[in-house]
Amino acid sequence: MLSYSSYILLGLAALSVTCHAVSNYPGVFGIPGNPAVDGPRGPPGFLAAQLYNAVSNLQHQLLQLEAVLALNGKIRKVGNKIFASNGKKADFASALRTCEEFGGTLATPMNEEENKAIMDFAKQYNQYVFLGIREGDTPGQFKYINGMPLTYSNWYQHQPDGKGKEKCVEMYTVGTWNDRNCKVQRLTVCEF
Ligand code: MMA
Secondary structure (H helix, E strand, O other), X not given: OOOHHHHHHHHHHHHHHHHHHHHOOOOOOOOOOOHHHHOOOOOOOHHHHHHHHHHHHHHHHHHHHHHHHHHOOOEEEEOOEEEEEEEEEEOHHHHHHHHHHOOOEEOOOOOHHHHHXXXXXXXXXXXXEEEEEEEOOOOOOEEEOOOOEOOOOOXXXXXXXXXXXXXXXXXXXXXXXXXXXXXXXXXXXXXO
């Protein structure tokens, strides 16, 4: 069976073929075209209007799907990010692997609004959540999974206190953070 990311890649490939075909249409994007070769021209802007329509329809259908998923408590959208959970607990490595398998990564709050969206899942499932943050080689220095230093944090009082022995980060159901052993089982919340 194909993984979900393979489907996404196939979809993108199909879209890029479509876009290529469309950009080859004469008269679109300023390419003049030759009626003797390309057949009779439509009214000016006809294809552009069709494209606009197709994009508008896609946009509407995506908004419908997002509304249904949000209504059912499956996703939370903040800006361009979508947070989602499978409702399952896993250790840090397995949770991260699951998110990556589906083309995302572990939920990583970059501001208060994102932190609250992740906290909503913690409350919904009444479980602490693993964040996409890990301790670097210097004890007490926590970083994003891509290695960049934190630009936002919401540590619980006196945290982090593991001094190199708690290299992962859990979010409590009230939204504050604690450094924690990576082997404990926490709710998997991903971002896409
Ligand atoms: C306490 C506190 C935390 C630590 C956990 C580990 C319950 O919280 O000391 O900082 O991570 O224990 O069990």
